């Protein structure tokens with residue numbers, strides 16, 4: 001086993017877990033990373049609530065992923081196994097009120113990463129920083145370290161260079177061009193878990209939140225919280241819709257139900273027979289200030305027509321114009337097409353080269369599903385190589 005030279009490119013969650021699995025099986029593993037440190041995007045994820053996976057039962061969990069290939073891989077190393085694996089590293093977790101799984105408060109993101117890196121060091125995994133992957137062929141991987149070019153022979157090469165968002169974390173997606181030059185099909189990288197740009201009149205609501213509303217696009221619905229921004233809207237139900245709006249032509253209409261727990265008839269009933277609309281909306285129907293502000297963007301005639309108003313409260317149309325730019329969004333869709341990969345995630349055109357993590361063509365909403373799929377694909381690749 002020690003004769004096998006296993007090289008991993010990318011010290012993000014996908015690369016590190018594949019290195020771990022192989023090192024646990026006794027393989028010698030070297031990881032090359034272009035940054036000065038490991039897993040910068042993983043740490044960025046930690047800034048806004050570090051949800052490492054989600055506690056949902058497996059069937060509902062898997063529905064968050066579109067393709068059957070990624071569903072199978074996640075099922076094999078699922079949310080329960082992520083929790084077990086973290087516990088092996090000494091990281092305790094808890095389930096938040098939304099079902100998301102976080103490390104307990106005594107573990108800051110940097111401590112989670114440190115515990116993991118310490119374990120990898122004990123296993124003998126070597127991590128080389130400031131090494132940028134340049135290219136590969138059937139036998140060698142080409143890297144650059146400051147001014148020196150390196151040509152390293154490998155038995156197995158794992159590529160885990162991430163998606164294309166937040167370039168400053170190291171995931172610059174330069175690998176896409178190398179892959180394309182080798183005729184490996186790449187589904188174009190696009191913004192995922194992205195806000196939408198909307199019409200200008202909504203920008204006046206910048207900074208205002210709508211809680212417990214239902215967002216819908218065609219027959220897809222999601223309840224949650226959204227926030228208006230200087231360019232449009234953000235929030236988890238918005239990110240959830242990305243996958244369904246991706247293949248459509250913009251502009252598109254998504255609808256907001258501002259009062260999901262009341263029917264249109266119940267709202268109309270409250271509005272009937274009252275001279276003043278705004279106090280009823282506020283005191284009886286209990287719409288939030290932001291919802292009232294949104295309704296005030298209607299023209300006077302539409303606002304005063306109570307039948308129309310009741311309908312609009314249940315189905316406020318928002319015209320969305322486009323996604324936000326790739327560099328600022330949480331993740332990217334697209335990547336190495338599954339048709340280019342064997343069941344083991346090995347490149348069909350280049351046996352002995354494997355892909356893991358966000359650089360593969362899958363997408364998922366926030367809520368722990370992204371890191372979960374990175375852990376699962378890294379585990380899958382490590383195990384596939386380990387079995388051979």
Ligand SMILES: Cc1cc2nc3c(=O)[nH]c(=O)nc-3n(C[C@H](O)[C@H](O)[C@H](O)COP(=O)(O)OP(=O)(O)OC[C@H]3O[C@@H](n4cnc5c(N)ncnc54)[C@H](O)[C@@H]3O)c2cc1C
Nearest residue numbers: 010012013014034045133161162170171357358368370371
């Ligand atoms: C703001 C933000 C918040 C997020 N929050 C969450 C969350 O709460 N929950 C969740 O599940 N997910 C979250 N994510 C997403 C999650 O962090 C990513 O999906 C995950 O880090 C991807 O893992 P990866 O290993 O595939 O790639 P990455 O983490 O991107 O790692 C790839 C590594 O490869 C290196 N690399 C790239 N190119 C080269 C090269 N040419 N040579 C050498 N090295 C290279 C990079 O420097 C990087 O270290 C968040 C992301 C962001 C940006």
